[in-house]
């Protein structure tokens with residue numbers, strides 16, 4: 568029974584063990600951090616392995632990439648110093664004047680980046696109503712559009728997009744589909760299996776999970792010229808993930824499955840408790856059967872809806888801001904996907920000009936005790952609403 572040669576170990580096992588890392592010399596079960604910036608060549612002046620200089624890549628970052636590639640079912644994964652530098656590498660390799668189709672509501676930093684490229688006539692950017700496939704299809708120009716960007720579930724109202732349907736529409740027009748599923752990491756949503764060409768994640772969020780790293784990752788099964796161009800961007804713009812951060816990321820990913828399961832359980836408990844609450848106008852969470860994207864979310868996450876939700880507070884914009892001020896367990900901070908719960912007034916954070924409901928609070932539900940989180944939101948609402 569000890570012969571594992573015919574057994575395909577589950578992803579949970581492989582990720583918990585960092586692909587069964589074992590240092591052959593010492594027996595260490597934890598990988599070392601390789602901080603070197605340069606690598607000495609051998610007696611024939613040839614590189615000893617594939618490494619020459621840290622800006623190209625390094626062993627610690629490559630191990631983290633192999634783990635993510637396993638999670639995504641990808642041929643290759645490339646890690647960057649932040650989600651934004653990973654997103655920018657894709658945007659920046661597009662030829663001058665290329666046509667792209669992006670959602671009108673999405674993570675504000677990526678939208679801002681597209682707007683900046685458009686303002687300089689570097690890209691031709693069309694938008695579609697987030698989650699609306701007919702609108703997406705209408706924005707596509709057959710044989711001309713290079714890239715379609717989908718964020719699902721999308722910030723900050725957690726609209727759900729059917730990735731398979733989006734891929735069919737995109738491919739029929741000869742374009743490539745990139746998905747940002749940062750809200751449901753690849754233990755829940757395997758975007759490439761649903762038809763995406765490139766899967767993007769801010770690894771700052773669930774993949775690392777401990778609010779102590781910024782990182783971004785791209786995964787793909789198409790490692791042709793586009794992938795080479797993206798790798799070249801990373802190398803020449805110097806945006807590879809640092810080995811120290813890669814090491815923390817490897818440690819964080821060992822508990823990815825546990826964290827996302829617990830965050831989902833907590834979020835479901837909180838969403839069910841507050842749905843219909845007199846202090847709220849709405850609870851936006853794809854895990855609720857009343858959410859318009861529930862069926863697709865269920866299909867795309869296998870029920871691991873994650874910990875991201877938003878609430879629309881009854882009262883005024885100031886009432887909503889006051890709820891964050893009265894929270895004692897939730898931290899009033901931006902970001903998401905960490906073990907600690909966060910609450911934020913999204914309009915304050917994303918800034919003027921970004922379409923977001925003025926009374927929307929975005930919640931990132933962590934792995935604390937669900938009853939403590941419910942208690943905290945109840946008391947914060949009571950204080951803010953008098």
Ligand SMILES: *Cc1c(COP(=O)(O)O)cnc(C)c1O
Nearest residue numbers: 649650651674749769771781782
């Ligand atoms: C955080 C985030 C990003 C940007 O990633 P950084 O790691 O902050 O640079 C992009 N998309 C989504 C959905 C995010 O939540």
